[in-house]
Every structure is written in structure tokens, then in C-alpha cells.
Amino acid sequence: MSNDTNDNLPDAITAALRDVPAVDPAVREANIAAALGAFDSAAEQDRRGVVVPMVGRRHTWLAVAAALLLVLGAGAGWAARGSNGAPTVMDVPVSAQAQPGTGAGSPVDTTTAPPAKSGSIEVPGSTVRPEPGLPCASETDGALYLGQYMRDRVLHIVFISDFTIEVVRADTCEVLAAFRQPVTPEP
Amino acid sequence: MAGDRNALDRLLRAHHDAIRAVCFRIVIDRGAAEDATQSALMAVARSIRRFEGTSKFSTWAYRIATNAALDEVRRTRRRPSPTDDEVLGRAAPHQADASEGLVDNLALEAALAQVSEDFRVPLVLFHLQDMTYEEIAEVLGIPVNTVRSRISRARGQLRELLGNQPTGPGRHKKGPGEEQGNP
Numbered sequence: 001m002s003n004d005t006n007d008n009l010p011d012a013i014t015a016a017l018r019d020v021p022a023v024d025p026a027v028r029e030a031n032i033a034a035a036l037g038a039f040d041s042a043a044e045q046d047r048r049g050v051v052v053p054m055v056g057r058r059h060t061w062l063a064v065a066a067a068l069l070l071v072l073g074a075g076a077g078w079a080a081r082g083s084n085g086a087p088t089v090m091d092v093p094v095s096a097q098a099q100p101g102t103g104a105g106s107p108v109d110t111t112t113a114p115p116a117k118s119g120s121i122e123v124p125g126s127t128v129r130p131e132p133g134l135p136c137a138s139e140t141d142g143a144l145y146l147g148q149y150m151r152d153r154v155l156h157i158v159f160i161s162d163f164t165i166e167v168v169r170a171d172t173c174e175v176l177a178a179f180r181q182p183v184t185p186e187p
Numbered sequence: 188m189a190g191d192r193n194a195l196d197r198l199l200r201a202h203h204d205a206i207r208a209v210c211f212r213i214v215i216d217r218g219a220a221e222d223a224t225q226s227a228l229m230a231v232a233r234s235i236r237r238f239e240g241t242s243k244f245s246t247w248a249y250r251i252a253t254n255a256a257l258d259e260v261r262r263t264r265r266r267p268s269p270t271d272d273e274v275l276g277r278a279a280p281h282q283a284d285a286s287e288g289l290v291d292n293l294a295l296e297a298a299l300a301q302v303s304e305d306f307r308v309p310l311v312l313f314h315l316q317d318m319t320y321e322e323i324a325e326v327l328g329i330p331v332n333t334v335r336s337r338i339s340r341a342r343g344q345l346r347e348l349l350g351n352q353p354t355g356p357g358r359h360k361k362g363p364g365e366e367q368g369n370p
Contacts, residue, residue: 009342013349016290017314020208031225032199039195039232
């Protein structure tokens with residue numbers, strides 16, 4: 001498709017093309033600072049293993065929070081039904097479930113136990129309350145206790161911190177899922 | 188970690204002006220071009236850990252810059268821009284300069300604005316960043332022959348818009364197709 005006429009560009013045009021207006025040094029520094037900030041932010045997210053959803057919409061965040069509350073409610077209901085018969089795992093203090101190999105199975109007075117960082121959360125039908133020695137608290141430093149539920153006989157704890165909801169498996173302290181609230185750009 | 192950051196800092200400083208130049212020539216609007224530059228640099232910084240080194244860093248970075256610039260073009264297009272008419276209207280008076288061997292920056296911007304992005308982007312990468320047809324094809328994800336024909340058409344359009352003038356030796360790299368004598 002090319003021909004001789006179009007294979008070169010006049011020198012004047014080429015020169016003008018390359019003559020990009022000079023950058024203000026302050027703008028350059030600001031651009032680099034912003035980029036390094038983005039790098040730090042990405043590195044921090046990598047370090048924490050935070051999963052950031054691609055679709056950043058506020059309603060996604062709200063939907064996730066609502067779903068978690070639903071799961072908590074269902075778990076509490078299941079525990080309440082189970083307590084009519086044989087003892088369920090939910091009847092066992094948190095410390096006993098979370099550290100099976102340490103012998104830390106002494107019952108905790110759940111009625112007098114001080115609340116966790118966020119204060120205790122009443123789960124209907126459940127006697128379990130968060131306590132200061134909450135499992136995995138060190139792994140979720142600075143996080144706010146949101147709730148807990150049982151699944152496959154394993155306690156799962158839900159924390160929230162820095163606009164991120166994290167679901168942590170209590171026996172291994174493994175972060176199973178993290179849902180980050182999307183950042184809404186300022187208008 | 189600190190070493191990574193320092194290395195990135197050096198990389199960004201080394202490539203800042205080139206990335207900005209790409210954004211300037213693709214976006215045209217200067218304010219939007221500055222925004223595109225910052226977006227591109229941030230995208231480079233966020234993705235640097237995923238850079239696998241299979242291509243040159245500059246090729247990879249220009250791909251990101253091109254995408255950021257095209258995003259900005261689309262955003263700018265959605266906004267009512269009273270300056271568009273001004274920019275286009277500036278082209279005619281400056282054509283005389285082109286015939287005298289001088290092309291005013293504003294005239295060039297006005298002319299570039301009339302060349303569609305499909306043609307403008309490969310032209311910019313070729314003449315501004317000295318990229319080969321193959322590198323441009325990799326950046327844009329299009330065949331080498333398409334790159335060559337688009338650059339050729341963009342040159343023709345620019346020459347028309349800025350006034351015909353003698354073609355200098357310029358910079359003409361041969362792509363593989365040309366070396367084999369393909370059209």
C-alpha cells in the first residue's frame with residue numbers, strides 16, 4: 001500500500017512532531033511521585049493478598065456485606081437449632097476451637113469476657129462472643145471483628161479493616177477471601 | 188523492596204519524557220495529555236511486577252502509554268470541548284509556514300487532530316519514538332503490513348493538511364515486508 005511519496009515525512013513535519021512542549025519539572029516530579037505511590041499501594045495489596053474486584057462499584061460492596069450478614073444469620077440459626085439436641089461446635093468457646101493442639105481448651109466465661117476490638121456482636125441463639133484472645137487477631141492486626149460462623153465444623157471469623165472485609169479460617173488463620181470496597185474517584 | 192522502588196524511580200525518570208511525548212501527540216489536548224501521562228506512569232508502576240521482560244521495557248511502557256492516551260482521547264471526546272473548533276480552525280493559517288519549511292506546533296496539533304487515531308498512533312510511535320514496524324505491531328496488536336500502510340496513509344494526510352512540501356531524507360526504516368520487496 002505504501003508508495004514512494006508517502007514513505008517519508010518532510011523534515012519540517014518530523015521536526016515539529018518531535019518538538020513536544022517541555023515539561024514543567026514540578027509536573028514531572030508530581031507524576032513520578034504519583035506513580036511511586038501507586039507502586040507502594042500495589043505492593044501493599046500484594047503483601048496482604050487482598051483481592052481487588054475488577055468492577056469497582058459501591059453496590060458490589062454493599063451486596064457482599066449483605067451476603068455476609070445473611071451467612072452469619074444462617075449460621076446462627078443453624079447453631080440455635082443444633083443446640084436443642086447434641087452439643088454443637090458453636091457451643092464451644094472460641095479459644096477451644098481455634099487452638100485444638102495447644103490444650104487451650106479451658107472454657108471462657110462468655111458472659112463476662114470483655115469485648116473484642118470492635119465490641120462483641122450479638123448473634124441470636126449463640127453463646128459465643130469474641131474475646132480479647134480472638135484467634136488470628138495478630139494476623140488481622142488493626143482489624144475490626146465483624147462476626148463469625150461455622151462451616152464444615154470449622155470456625156470462620158469475619159473482620160473488617162481499611163474498607164476490606166476478610167474471612168479468616170480460625171484454625172489456620174488463613175485468609176479465605178477478601179472483599180475490598182472500591183474507591184470512588186472524587187468528582 | 189526499597190531497591191525495587193529505587194530502580195522504578197530511575198526507570199520512570201528515564202522514560203518520563205518519552206511517555207509524555209507519546210501521550211501529547213496522541214491526545215493532542217494538552218491538559219488531557221498531562222492526565223494521560225500520569226495515568227500511564229501509574230499504570231506502569233502498578234504493573235511493573237508483571238513485566239516479564241519478553242519485550243523491551245520501552246515497548247511495554249509505550250503500549251501502556253498508548254492505551255492510557257487512547258482512553259483519554261475517548262474521555263475527552265465524550266466531553267463537550269469548545270476548543271476543538273479552535274484547534275481545527277488554526278490549521279489553515281499555518282499551512283503557509285509548512286511550505287516555507289517550518290511547521291508551527293499548533294498547526295501540527297491541529298493537523299494531527301484530523302488524522303484518526305488508527306493512523307495517528309502508529310505514525311507517532313514511528314516518527315517520535317523511532318520504533319520499528321515490528322515493535323509498533325506488537326504494541327498495537329496488529330499485523331506489520333497494517334502498521335506500514337497506516338503510517339503511509341497518515342503521512343499523506345499530514346502532508347496534505349500542512350501543505351505539500353519537498354520530502355526530506357527523513358527517517359525511513361524498512362520493515363521486513365519491504366526488505367522482501369512486498370508491497
